[in-house]
Amino acid sequence: MNLAYHMATGGGGDDRPRLPGSLHLNRRLGQWLRFHAEGRVTIRPGKVELGQGILTALAQIAAEELDVALARVAVAPAATPDSPNEAVTSGSLSVQECGMALRHACAAARAIHLSVAAQRTGVPIEAIRVEDGAFLGPRGEAVGSYWAQADEALLDCEAPPDARPKPAAARRVAGTSAPRLDLPDKVFGAARFVHDLRLPGMLHARVVRPPSRGARLLAVGEGALPGDARLVRDGSFLAVLAAEEHVAEAAAARLAARATWEERDTLPEEAALADWLRTAPAEEGVVAERGEAPPALAHRVRAAFLRPYLAHASLAPSCAVARWEGEALEVWTHSQGIYNLRTDLSKTLRLPPERITVRHREGAGCYGHNGADDVALDAALAARAAPGRPVRLLWSRADELAWAPLSPATLVEVEAGLDAAGSLASWRMEIAGNGHSSRPGRAQEPTLLAASHLAEPFAVPPAINPPLAAGGGAQRNAVPLYRVPHLRIGLRRITEMPLRTSALRGLGALVNVWAIESVMDGLAALAGADPLEFRLRHLDDPRAAEVLRRACAMAGWAGRARAEGTGMGLGLARYKGSGAWCAVVAEIAAEAAVRATRLWIAADVGEAINPDGVANQIEGGAIHATSIALKEAVRFDRRRVTTESWESYPILRFSEVPAVEVHLVPRPEEPPLGAGEAALGPTIAAIAAAIHDALGVRPRALPFTPEAIAAA
Amino acid sequence: MVAFTLNGRAAAVELPEAVPLLAALRGPLGLSGPRYGCGAERCGACMVLVENRPAYACTLPLGAAAGKAVRTVEGLGGPEAPHPLQTAFLAEQAGQCGYCLSGILVSAAALLEANPAPDEAAVRAALEPHLCRCGSHNRILRAVLRAAAAMREGRGGAP
Numbered sequence: 001m002n003l004a005y006h007m008a009t010g011g012g013g014d015d016r017p018r019l020p021g022s023l024h025l026n027r028r029l030g031q032w033l034r035f036h037a038e039g040r041v042t043i044r045p046g047k048v049e050l051g052q053g054i055l056t057a058l059a060q061i062a063a064e065e066l067d068v069a070l071a072r073v074a075v076a077p078a079a080t081p082d083s084p085n086e087a088v089t090s091g092s093l094s095v096q097e098c099g100m101a102l103r104h105a106c107a108a109a110r111a112i113h114l115s116v117a118a119q120r121t122g123v124p125i126e127a128i129r130v131e132d133g134a135f136l137g138p139r140g141e142a143v144g145s146y147w148a149q150a151d152e153a154l155l156d157c158e159a160p161p162d163a164r165p166k167p168a169a170a171r172r173v174a175g176t177s178a179p180r181l182d183l184p185d186k187v188f189g190a191a192r193f194v195h196d197l198r199l200p201g202m203l204h205a206r207v208v209r210p211p212s213r214g215a216r217l218l219a220v221g222e223g224a225l226p227g228d229a230r231l232v233r234d235g236s237f238l239a240v241l242a243a244e245e246h247v248a249e250a251a252a253a254r255l256a257a258r259a260t261w262e263e264r265d266t267l268p269e270e271a272a273l274a275d276w277l278r279t280a281p282a283e284e285g286v287v288a289e290r291g292e293a294p295p296a297l298a299h300r301v302r303a304a305f306l307r308p309y310l311a312h313a314s315l316a317p318s319c320a321v322a323r324w325e326g327e328a329l330e331v332w333t334h335s336q337g338i339y340n341l342r343t344d345l346s347k348t349l350r351l352p353p354e355r356i357t358v359r360h361r362e363g364a365g366c367y368g369h370n371g372a373d374d375v376a377l378d379a380a381l382a383a384r385a386a387p388g389r390p391v392r393l394l395w396s397r398a399d400e401l402a403w404a405p406l407s408p409a410t411l412v413e414v415e416a417g418l419d420a421a422g423s424l425a426s427w428r429m430e431i432a433g434n435g436h437s438s439r440p441g442r443a444q445e446p447t448l449l450a451a452s453h454l455a456e457p458f459a460v461p462p463a464i465n466p467p468l469a470a471g472g473g474a475q476r477n478a479v480p481l482y483r484v485p486h487l488r489i490g491l492r493r494i495t496e497m498p499l500r501t502s503a504l505r506g507l508g509a510l511v512n513v514w515a516i517e518s519v520m521d522g523l524a525a526l527a528g529a530d531p532l533e534f535r536l537r538h539l540d541d542p543r544a545a546e547v548l549r550r551a552c553a554m555a556g557w558a559g560r561a562r563a564e565g566t567g568m569g570l571g572l573a574r575y576k577g578s579g580a581w582c583a584v585v586a587e588i589a590a591e592a593a594v595r596a597t598r599l600w601i602a603a604d605v606g607e608a609i610n611p612d613g614v615a616n617q618i619e620g621g622a623i624h625a626t627s628i629a630l631k632e633a634v635r636f637d638r639r640r641v642t643t644e645s646w647e648s649y650p651i652l653r654f655s656e657v658p659a660v661e662v663h664l665v666p667r668p669e670e671p672p673l674g675a676g677e678a679a680l681g682p683t684i685a686a687i688a689a690a691i692h693d694a695l696g697v698r699p700r701a702l703p704f705t706p707e708a709i710a711a712a
Numbered sequence: 713m714v715a716f717t718l719n720g721r722a723a724a725v726e727l728p729e730a731v732p733l734l735a736a737l738r739g740p741l742g743l744s745g746p747r748y749g750c751g752a753e754r755c756g757a758c759m760v761l762v763e764n765r766p767a768y769a770c771t772l773p774l775g776a777a778a779g780k781a782v783r784t785v786e787g788l789g790g791p792e793a794p795h796p797l798q799t800a801f802l803a804e805q806a807g808q809c810g811y812c813l814s815g816i817l818v819s820a821a822a823l824l825e826a827n828p829a830p831d832e833a834a835v836r837a838a839l840e841p842h843l844c845r846c847g848s849h850n851r852i853l854r855a856v857l858r859a860a861a862a863m864r865e866g867r868g869g870a871p
Contacts, residue, residue, distance in 0.1 A: 051809025051846055179805060186810025187798045187817065189745020189785035196744040246727070246735040315749055315757060315811045315845045365809035365846045397750040612805055616848070620808055623847030646754035646843065654839045657849040 004097070005442075006087055008470035017161035022046060023101035026084035027158045029112075032105040033062065035150035039133065041068060043106075044076040046086030047098040048336065049182060051365035052617055052676050054094045056181045057609040061099050064174040065106035065165055066146070067130035075181070078360040080342050088337035088439060090368070090503060091471050092579055092674020095609055099672065103174075108163035112154050117144035168607065168668040175668055177612030182362070194334050194361035195319045199390040202321070204245040205382035206252035208238040208259060209399055210453070212639035213498065214266040221258040225251045232385040235455030236261075239382040241391060265638040267498045274306050277411040277432040282492040287431075287468065287475040291486035294425045297417030299526035305414070305515040307702040309634035310407040310504055311643070313651055316364035317395035318371030318404065322379035324387050328355045333376040334363025340441025341373050347446040348377055348458065367624065369502035371395055371404035373440050374449035381450060398644035403449060406634055406641075407504030408434035408463065410474060412515040416484075422527035424484040424538050429515070431508065432492040435463030436473030438502040449500070462497040465508075471576040477509035477681055480516045481574055482538035499634075499641070505624065506680035511702070513573040513681025514688055518698055521569070521689050531570055531689065532557055541574065543604050543665075547583040548572050550602035550663055555585035562693075565590050566597075569689020571682035580605040580678035581665075584622060586658075586686035590694040593706055596626045596658040596687055603662065603678055606670035615662045617675040622660055625683035627652035631703050716777045719787030729775025733767075734758045736774050737784060745785035745814040749843070756842035759815030760784045766819045766841070785814040788821055796867070797821055800859035801852070808846035816842045820856045828864055832857065 006025070018024060026032070026046065033043045043062045049055045059073040076083070086098055110130065117135045118125040121143040128135050128143060135144040168175075185192040210217070217236040225231065229242040229251030240255055242248040268276040321332040329351060335341040338358040346353040358376075366372055375395050383391035395403075410433035419425040438447040443461040445451070451458040465473030472478070478489045504510075524534035532552050539545045552558070552570065560568050567590065572583045581604040589595045599622050608614045631650050635643045643649040684702070692698045697712045715724040718741060725736045732751075737743045737760070749757030751770045758770040761783040789795035797820050800806075807813050816839060823830060823838040830838070835856045844852065 051811075053808065177805075179802065180807075183802060183805065183807055183810065184791060186807055186813050187785075187801045188790055188794075189743070189814045191744035193744075193747075193811065195747065198742075244735075245739060246731045249735075313845060315755060315809070315843060316747065317749075362809075364811035367845070394748065397752065397754075616805060616808060616851070619850065620847030623849060624845070645752060646750055651843060651845065653843065654836045654849055654853075657836075657847075660850055 004091060004093055005466050005470040008467045019159055019161060020104045021097040021099070021101035022084055022086040023104055023159055029105055029109055029157055029159050030155040031082070031084050032102060033109055033155065035146040037147050037150045039147045040072050040074055041066060041146065042074045042076050043102060044083055045098045045102065046078055046084035047089045047094040048078050048360045049362050050089060050336065053180050053610065053613040056178060057095060057613060058099055058102055059181060060174050060178050060609055061103050062106045064171055065103055066110055066133070068133040068146070070173060070178055072133060078338055080338050080356070080358045083338070085339045088340060090336055092575065092676045092678065095672045095674060099609060103165045104163050105159055107165040108159050109155055111163060113146055113149055116149060116154060120144065171668070174609050175607070177610055180613070192362055193316065194321065194332055194363055195316060195394065197321050197332055197361060197392065199321065202390040202392055203241050203243055203386055204248040205239050205241045205379065205391050205393040206248045207378050207393065207395070207399070208240070208252050208256045209403060210236055211261050212263045215261040215263045217259060218262050219260045220255065223258060225254060230385070231255060232382050234381060235457060236453040237381055237450045239378065239393070241382055241386055263639055267636050267638050269638070270636055273308070273409055274304070274411050277409065277494070280494045281496055282432065282494045285491045285493065287489035287491050288479045289488045293486050294419065297425055298420045299523065300415065300417040301519050301522040301526070302415045303519060303522070303698070303700060305412040305511055305518065305700055307410050307511040309409045309499060310628060310632055311401050311634050311649055312367045312370035312404060312504055313649060314364045314366055314370050314400060317397055317400040318375040319363065319392065319394045320376040320379040321390050321392045322376070322383040323390040324383050327351065329380055330357045330359070331376050331380060332359045332361050334361060334366070334372045335376060336366065336369065336372065337439065337441065340439060341376055344373070344440035344446035344448050345377060345380060348448055348451045349380060368407070368504040369405050369439055371400055374404065377448040377450050401649050402641035402644040405438055405500050405502030408436060408501035410508070410511045412511050414515055414519045416519050416523060418523055418527055422529065424482055424523065426486040427480060427484045428488050429478060430490045430492070431474050431478060431512070432494065433474055434494045434497050434501040435465045436501065436503050436507045437466055438463045438500060460497060460500065462495050463501045465491070465493055472508060474508040476507045476576055477512045477573055479577060481541060481544055481577070482520065482535065483540055499636070505621065506677045509573065509575060509677070509681040510628065510684060513571065514684045517571045517685035518688055521692065522698065535572060543581050544572060544574055546665060547581045547602040547604050550665065551583035551585045551600050554600040554602065554661055554663060557585060565694060567690040567692065567694025569686045569691070569693050571685025571689065573681045575678040580673040580675060582618070582678040582682050584679060584682040584686040586683065586690045588687060588690040588694060590691065594630055594691055594704055594709070595656060596630065599658050599660045599683065601660065601662045601679055602665065603675070604665040604667060605673045605675045605678070606667050607672040608664055609672060611664055614664055614675040618662050618679045619660045621677060621679035622683045623652060623657055625680040626658060626687065629684045629687045629702065629704055633703055714774050714778050716779060717781040719783055725774065727774055729773055731774050732770055733760070733772045733774050733777050733782070734769035737769060743784055743786055747811055747814055756815040756819065757812055759818050759842070761818050761822055764822060764825060766822050783818065785817050788817060795821065796862045797824070797856065797859040800855040800862065804851050804855040804858060806848055806851035806855035808848050812842055812844045816844070816852060820859070824860050824863060828860060830860060
């Protein structure tokens, strides 16, 4: 969903020597780091901070390879056109794509600087060591430093392919739990978010959103607006501008009451969602197929799994600031992909990309493709009415929950069976739903929300599923990691898109891992086997087996006692089939509703650059998944999404959060893998299994509310 | 003109009394700690202390703060003299995106002023009005309990 996406869709195929991660496509060293005479180094990653702590991990990697104190490393916010183009910060790939690029680039920069010092002083390069950026000869004499050589254009060159990063055993900074660089600002309330940006002469804007999907603005009644507020209209895009934020807010409310819209039914019947998923026009495909269907099966499980649309439900409504100067546009955004956003802004505004500067500023956690990109276009459209003035546009809570891209409702139907020996013999699975990506910058048409509301509107391209080599979308984690001779996974990507869908943390893994693990439990029961033992019997992957054993040991799985109204279940997956391994054991209490009480998690992310940061991401993902499992569903009628407040779209609160224990399998010698999404699928699966353990029913629809469990 | 005490200093704002306090704090008063999340008292991102009690700045009319003492996360402490809660949140690395933290910190401060020795259930109850979407809850609970212990022992650099 990122560089991996680019590579899997034909980019990056060239004859140049292969460089690690994003360095392959952004080869100039000076684009990645710069030394300053006053004793600092700035790194310039193309990946961005989303609350996941990536900037800290990247700074650690740089400090390690350069041998400078972490405090000397500054991280420049990503901006076009100078930052490396690393496409999108997504897919739990930032350490692999950006971290490994920086590791190589810093190792190369160190070697170049040392060779210059060696030439200059005659001290052999292998006799020079680096101590916090100072170059010392064999007797401890100073022979140079990054800072003394900072002004020289030493890094104005392509990264050499033969740079040699440190071996794992020599690392002292990467692999330690360095405190987050961004957290002090956040506990002191400093102005760190794009929401906090205050530029001279800045105006405030609000959008008056259509009342429903497909609504068309017919007229705006005459009448005064409060204060200095003024209206901006382009087709069905309606916004207000004012010097003070509260005036813009009041003006938007007044204008909403005065707008006349033509509305129509565009959404499927929510109560018949599974039917719509089965029958809506779709592109049919095969994700994986191997082996022959066995002539006979001793045991069989058939089951369907339904998940609703989900919202990202970021804590902050999306926000952007935009400013036009003549025919040039500058945008401050919490987008996950500044270049991709620039591409779609360029298409929508019919402005050459070189005239657009996109600067990243942090937002609240987004958990995937939320309203960040859409609000940037909204701000640009509003700001066009006030040339030279920066315009800050903030979405409403209702916009964030109901109008940001949603994670698609999906139906997964499985039929799997055992042979007479109790071994998995056949696995057939059909996945149906909209695609999982409407990311900007990839389709012919822009995917930004307001692009379809303009007087000259753009069609809304239906969401795609990235290829499996890039992690897939609906088909993410559709292939079980268990040994099975006959397998067929089919995929129906629905080609009409009544609700705009895009990537949410975990993508298809949320439902696929749950479906696979639930069926595995059902088969284990038919085989008379314990779920742990049954899985281990079908695992060829030792790292998967290890996290599974470890999580079960932490939870006391083998000796678990059965208490009335409680249950324990497990879930396992290797994220995307190529990422981190994660096993979760969940304990639940079945009260008026199901409550998750404890989670035991074992994860293997390869090399952990910052183990505490990894643990934080794994735990955060598991709590997010607990919320999805027990509470979350986007609701809608035939015209509008009706879950537009925290009351109608509740998420997990403090009183409902389970105790969580995380163990990381130490693997400093192995390549690093992402941590942000690995726990979600296994957590949902483990909670579903624990519900079965407690109540004897396997839930077949998310979220696992009393009604859903009763219907199972 | 509405006048009140903000983080121990006199403050005055030329805004209509019906405007939410949050608009005054983030607008003319130039603070960034109190944050807009929902505008409906459902997420706690905007929480401030009015006369030492948590209040939703997103809905509280500015006029209701007239003559009162308002405290925000900025008033708890800063990098030079952090509140024990801020120290504890950093020690526990209690946060991810951090958007919820300003509100959670002031609610926790009010809790510890009223109850210096809360158990975990009391901390959970005090933070129930607050949403954290990143899943940092358990770290946040540990940090509040850690700060409480530090304050009882007279450690942690009170403001």
